[in-house]
Amino acid sequence: MLLRNAWYVAAWSSEIPVDELLARTILNVPVALWRDSSGKVVAFEDRCCHRGAPLSKGRLEGDQLRCMYHGLLFDTTGRCVEIPGQERIPPQAKVRTFPVVEKHKWIWIWMGDASLADPSQIPDTHWLDDPEWRSLEGYTYYTTNYLLIADNLLDLAHLPYVHPNTLGGDEAYAACIPQVEKLENGVRVTRWGEGIKPAPFVQKIKNYPGPVDRWNIYDFVLPSIFLMDSGMQPSGHNAKAGDRVNAAEFRSTQALTPETDESTHYFFSQPHNFAIDDPEVTQAIHNQVVTAFQEDSDMIHAQDRMLKLTSDFKMIPIGADAALSYFRWLVANAYKAEQAISNPVKIQEV
Amino acid sequence: MLLRNAWYVAAWSSEIPVDELLARTILNVPVALWRDSSGKVVAFEDRCCHRGAPLSKGRLEGDQLRCMYHGLLFDTTGRCVEIPGQERIPPQAKVRTFPVVEKHKWIWIWMGDASLADPSQIPDTHWLDDPEWRSLEGYTYYTTNYLLIADNLLDLAHLPYVHPNTLGGDEAYAACIPQVEKLENGVRVTRWGEGIKPAPFVQKIKNYPGPVDRWNIYDFVLPSIFLMDSGMQPSGHNAKAGDRVNAAEFRSTQALTPETDESTHYFFSQPHNFAIDDPEVTQAIHNQVVTAFQEDSDMIHAQDRMLKLTSDFKMIPIGADAALSYFRWLVANAYKAEQAISNPVKIQEV
Amino acid sequence: MLLRNAWYVAAWSSEIPVDELLARTILNVPVALWRDSSGKVVAFEDRCCHRGAPLSKGRLEGDQLRCMYHGLLFDTTGRCVEIPGQERIPPQAKVRTFPVVEKHKWIWIWMGDASLADPSQIPDTHWLDDPEWRSLEGYTYYTTNYLLIADNLLDLAHLPYVHPNTLGGDEAYAACIPQVEKLENGVRVTRWGEGIKPAPFVQKIKNYPGPVDRWNIYDFVLPSIFLMDSGMQPSGHNAKAGDRVNAAEFRSTQALTPETDESTHYFFSQPHNFAIDDPEVTQAIHNQVVTAFQEDSDMIHAQDRMLKLTSDFKMIPIGADAALSYFRWLVANAYKAEQAISNPVKIQEV
Incomplete structure (x- = not known):
């Protein structure tokens, strides 16, 4: 009986230093947490859309994250922007992302329907x-x-x-x-x-x-x-x-x-x-x-x-x-x- | 295929010293074993009737056993005799007890229908x-x-x-x-x-x-x-x-x-x-x-x-x-x- | 989705020295591997036909293997040839054997229908x-x-x-x-x-x-x-x-x-x-x-x-x-x- 449309604490801010990836499973879904070049926290489903390899074992390249299994590269919206040896990127090549709010040292995450995520509901x-x-x-x-x-x-x-x-x-x-x-x-x-x-x-x-x-x-x-x-x-x-x-x-x-x-x-x-x-x-x-x-x-x-x-x-x-x-x-x-x-x-x- | 209407050995007598509780699961049921002030062994289901907390982590108070989660107190018959902050004790507030016989260093227990427990059947x-x-x-x-x-x-x-x-x-x-x-x-x-x-x-x-x-x-x-x-x-x-x-x-x-x-x-x-x-x-x-x-x-x-x-x-x-x-x-x-x-x-x- | 009618590598040759038994489970079936007196590798299902005890814990007696639970003795074809305290050996008292080929340091095994095992198919x-x-x-x-x-x-x-x-x-x-x-x-x-x-x-x-x-x-x-x-x-x-x-x-x-x-x-x-x-x-x-x-x-x-x-x-x-x-x-x-x-x-x- 896990509620999905709710704000959960995903981590302490200090658990996600710049240039490091945090792997954490929430509501049965593996999540990879990292910061873009502006410091904003990004939350990816921790499964590369290709074969499910953990992106938390990937490589941060500025505002992009590369899967270190077969080299697919993703931007902060989860869109795949590079596949080694392939020109065309299929539009469905995306990893799921989750709304995130950082406030008072806590990283809040919304695992449900993103259209319902209202940051004003965070206590x-x-x-x-x-x-x-x-x-x-x-x-x-x-x-x-x-x-x-x-x-x-x-x-x-x-x-x-x-x-x-x-x-x-x-x-x-x-x-x-x-x-x-x-x-x-x-x-x-x-x-x-x-x-x-x-x-x-x-x-x-x-x-x-x-x-x-x-x-x-x-x-x-x-x-x-x-x-x-x-x-x-x-x-x-x-x-x-x-x-x-x-x-x-x-x-x-x-x-x-x-x-x-x-x-x-x-x-x-x-x-x-x-x-x-x-x-x-x-x-x-x-x-x-x-x-x-x-x-x-x-x-x-x-x-x-x-x-x-x-x-x-x-x-x-x-x-x-x-x-x-x-x-x-x-x-x-x-x-x-x-x-x-x-x-x-x-x-x-x- | 576990027989319930039978005498089983629950413990060596020495495993239940005065003032100590022994936790032992028998036929899938957790049991808390202890001695009353006369030395007689008492066997409780090892789940407080309130929220299932283990009574074997409880506190012996003479002939009574107190659950150390929320403080309910039970007498040797398993009847609840005290609930902190509450006058009336609901009659169903009881923990299950099991017939016990101590004989030749062994503690025998009967996990089935208590009305059928005949100590003369103990080998x-x-x-x-x-x-x-x-x-x-x-x-x-x-x-x-x-x-x-x-x-x-x-x-x-x-x-x-x-x-x-x-x-x-x-x-x-x-x-x-x-x-x-x-x-x-x-x-x-x-x-x-x-x-x-x-x-x-x-x-x-x-x-x-x-x-x-x-x-x-x-x-x-x-x-x-x-x-x-x-x-x-x-x-x-x-x-x-x-x-x-x-x-x-x-x-x-x-x-x-x-x-x-x-x-x-x-x-x-x-x-x-x-x-x-x-x-x-x-x-x-x-x-x-x-x-x-x-x-x-x-x-x-x-x-x-x-x-x-x-x-x-x-x-x-x-x-x-x-x-x-x-x-x-x-x-x-x-x-x-x-x-x-x-x-x-x-x-x-x- | 495990294919049975195929040659699998069971072991390196060096894993089965003379006078030793190797236990290895393959396609969910436990196998005991050993060498007869000529050095030829024998593969038994690693369950005595009597009560399922592991034959890999047994005793090699030349070209025979004895189960060390109740003493049944088997020849290289898996046939039981001795039951302590019993004259007649029931014909169904056999352990399953598997076709084995040793080639270029690898022991190949066939876990499926033995009549289909063709060594020429080994790569x-x-x-x-x-x-x-x-x-x-x-x-x-x-x-x-x-x-x-x-x-x-x-x-x-x-x-x-x-x-x-x-x-x-x-x-x-x-x-x-x-x-x-x-x-x-x-x-x-x-x-x-x-x-x-x-x-x-x-x-x-x-x-x-x-x-x-x-x-x-x-x-x-x-x-x-x-x-x-x-x-x-x-x-x-x-x-x-x-x-x-x-x-x-x-x-x-x-x-x-x-x-x-x-x-x-x-x-x-x-x-x-x-x-x-x-x-x-x-x-x-x-x-x-x-x-x-x-x-x-x-x-x-x-x-x-x-x-x-x-x-x-x-x-x-x-x-x-x-x-x-x-x-x-x-x-x-x-x-x-x-x-x-x-x-x-x-x-x-x-």
């Missing part, structure tokens, strides 16, 4: 390169379907259990009931814990002397983008009303991009707006998040193995599933709509 | 902890169906060929025709060799000066349990009539437990009743059996690869196949009976 | 052991279908792109249009480049001071045998008319043998007829070919991964595909003819 992630925020670039890889990871992000009751020594901490936070709002293209979740112990990854930096108020307020939007205002601060100030005092604030920014039906690229970052001139703090926060995401990965891959052993396992829903249930319903609906467009049912005449 | 393996016998605990793992291993155990003509330097020895023993008796739930095989060379693994300990009489008398019973009286002693005494003089006697005890259709847990032990106060003898016997079982494993895995290459290979039966043919027939019959019970054919009304 | 490869030529024995292994490798050999436009530092060199050679002749059982390709830079692997030995004329003239015949007259010499002599002056001449001899539908044995050699008394030259040429074949392997395995990602990729033919298109058509036709013979359509009566 705002300006924290990734805003001078008031600091973060490092994270990437991890799953051999599971992306929805199992979405489930995880949509129920943060898991924080104290999966991440007791990093993002979690006080088990009381799991029992704080979040508010769930349905958005047209996603879901907004708001979780508040008041007068609880701070999360270990923050406490290592802030060393709060007493209890804190903690919040996780995030939108999870189609196809699978996670944007969160989170943080904690000493209890006793009016955090809920926006009065942030000695707070540790974050704008966690995450994107799941299906590689195949059963594997996922996971891009993440944890921008913070305090101690922004101390790279050690930025590195320490990043390291804790990397450790925590490995904890998630261990759990989700194990869950995936359990689910795949037999097909008859039935999940029992609980109250905490509200957000993930709604999001899966949104995905199923969007998928159905895409299928209806690409395979229209013929209306029978009477 | 006698008291040699495993009888003070008159000594042995060590063996385990190995196959990536083949269990019946290929059963075939091996049901035709000991393979001993001199597969195990020339351990269990085998004299090739004349392969030509000794065994007596095969059909049992209701298995088969009894009796093989005698008289005036032959002793098996190397015994000769290393006993150093018999001349020829021996050798016997392998065993029951192989459903689902796949192997219980053998075997040994050898100098020729010239009436071994066949039970007159055992300077004998090396063993009670080989083995159990095959399908992990999946194409993988098998193999529990084994080689109790002996001589030199029982000499741990070096016990260790030497065990080491020889471990070496020999690796020889079987090499052959059976190779055979499995050969059989899987194409589906059109036809086996040619020989006389030595009597026991294995009967056992496979028993398995097929028992399987058909199980299927009939779980999928009863409706009687058509006239 | 001439006498360069492999002709005293006027020198070469070493090459082998590599692909996890792809053999036709992707045949494609590669049938379009040498790839030489400058895949092999810039070994077999390739001047990109002008890719644009030299080859002559393609249809043969009854294959295709003949003739490619000439005149006044071009020499290929690096030759230049390292010959150190030609100026431009060369280069030729690749080869037959690629069913099922998948590649026989080539290739070389280069200083321009200015009449190479095309056969006037070879200071030439570096080769008789590249290659054979693709499908192991399974998705894996291939690749036997190759690069005989040369100059500097034949200098083993270092022979070794240097061989090393360059080995390096180049690894370059092909990297490209073809990558192409294979690209093609397998999705099934909807459509190849766009170009002029250079003439030879490979014809060869694939020949294979498809031969395959259809084989299927018609083994599955004859019944003629309906009117």
Whole structure:
């Protein structure tokens, strides 16, 4: 159930230096990413139109890319402009290209119908390169379907259990009931814990002397983008009303991009707006998040193995599933709509 | 063709220490094994009823087990007794449990219809902890169906060929025709060799000066349990009539437990009743059996690869196949009976 | 689409020393190769007719081979001549054998209908052991279908792109249009480049001071045998008319043998007829070919991964595909003819 008409994160900008090719499979399609002479990112289907050889093993020649199997040469629009030993270039000799937008350090790609690609739909992630925020670039890889990871992000009751020594901490936070709002293209979740112990990854930096108020307020939007205002601060100030005092604030920014039906690229970052001139703090926060995401990965891959052993396992829903249930319903609906467009049912005449 | 209504060995007792969880898949079902505060072994399906996360990665809290994904807590009956952030526990929030019996160092489990689980059907393996016998605990793992291993155990003509330097020895023993008796739930095989060379693994300990009489008398019973009286002693005494003089006697005890259709847990032990106060003898016997079982494993895995290459290979039966043919027939019959019970054919009304 | 009624290379002669067994799967069938006491090669299906155990793990006893699972003994015709513990040998107790011919260091095998095996159809490869030529024995292994490798050999436009530092060199050679002749059982390709830079692997030995004329003239015949007259010499002599002056001449001899539908044995050699008394030259040429074949392997395995990602990729033919298109058509036709013979359509009566 992979949505095609959507913007996905294909790469960090830094993964595509000038004069280098990046090979990455997205939604089961191999893609070769490179920059033309102006620095603009180009995305080709990573199969030469001749015999399917990977163009990511090709040679960049200015604004052109040469397949290094039999020497066909392509321009940035994917049109073949040279075939060794042949004058006439057949018009169908083209490789498929994909719309690409580079914004705030992320390369966004549109794998579906190019005529529907509207860059204004790309979510705002300006924290990734805003001078008031600091973060490092994270990437991890799953051999599971992306929805199992979405489930995880949509129920943060898991924080104290999966991440007791990093993002979690006080088990009381799991029992704080979040508010769930349905958005047209996603879901907004708001979780508040008041007068609880701070999360270990923050406490290592802030060393709060007493209890804190903690919040996780995030939108999870189609196809699978996670944007969160989170943080904690000493209890006793009016955090809920926006009065942030000695707070540790974050704008966690995450994107799941299906590689195949059963594997996922996971891009993440944890921008913070305090101690922004101390790279050690930025590195320490990043390291804790990397450790925590490995904890998630261990759990989700194990869950995936359990689910795949037999097909008859039935999940029992609980109250905490509200957000993930709604999001899966949104995905199923969007998928159905895409299928209806690409395979229209013929209306029978009477 | 995996029988469900049967007792299988799930583990050695020592594999489940207090305060630890053992994950083991049996008949395609993941199982989490642990001990309650009284030491009694509990077997849960290793999938939290909520989202299928492995309970074997959970936390033991006295007589309760907590899933460490979202914090659900279960009692020893599998009933959910706590959901963080939720007052009402839905009655269907339960994990499946399996009947378990611990006996003579083995943990037996019943994966089928619990109402049919009768502990009196568990075969006698008291040699495993009888003070008159000594042995060590063996385990190995196959990536083949269990019946290929059963075939091996049901035709000991393979001993001199597969195990020339351990269990085998004299090739004349392969030509000794065994007596095969059909049992209701298995088969009894009796093989005698008289005036032959002793098996190397015994000769290393006993150093018999001349020829021996050798016997392998065993029951192989459903689902796949192997219980053998075997040994050898100098020729010239009436071994066949039970007159055992300077004998090396063993009670080989083995159990095959399908992990999946194409993988098998193999529990084994080689109790002996001589030199029982000499741990070096016990260790030497065990080491020889471990070496020999690796020889079987090499052959059976190779055979499995050969059989899987194409589906059109036809086996040619020989006389030595009597026991294995009967056992496979028993398995097929028992399987058909199980299927009939779980999928009863409706009687058509006239 | 594996042709069965054809001669395939099963092994280099040197791979089957006296008293050793070689296991090799060909066209999905496991084969055990060995020599009888006269040195003649025998090819058995590598599955004992009893339970399918690999005979390649058996024991050679002069002109007989014993299965080391249960001790059955077979003569060179595949007939079982001994079953331990059993007097009567069932007539169907036979392992399948395959026609084998050893010629010029190669062991040829016929996996199809033995009555059709005609050794006169084996192509001439006498360069492999002709005293006027020198070469070493090459082998590599692909996890792809053999036709992707045949494609590669049938379009040498790839030489400058895949092999810039070994077999390739001047990109002008890719644009030299080859002559393609249809043969009854294959295709003949003739490619000439005149006044071009020499290929690096030759230049390292010959150190030609100026431009060369280069030729690749080869037959690629069913099922998948590649026989080539290739070389280069200083321009200015009449190479095309056969006037070879200071030439570096080769008789590249290659054979693709499908192991399974998705894996291939690749036997190759690069005989040369100059500097034949200098083993270092022979070794240097061989090393360059080995390096180049690894370059092909990297490209073809990558192409294979690209093609397998999705099934909807459509190849766009170009002029250079003439030879490979014809060869694939020949294979498809031969395959259809084989299927018609083994599955004859019944003629309906009117």
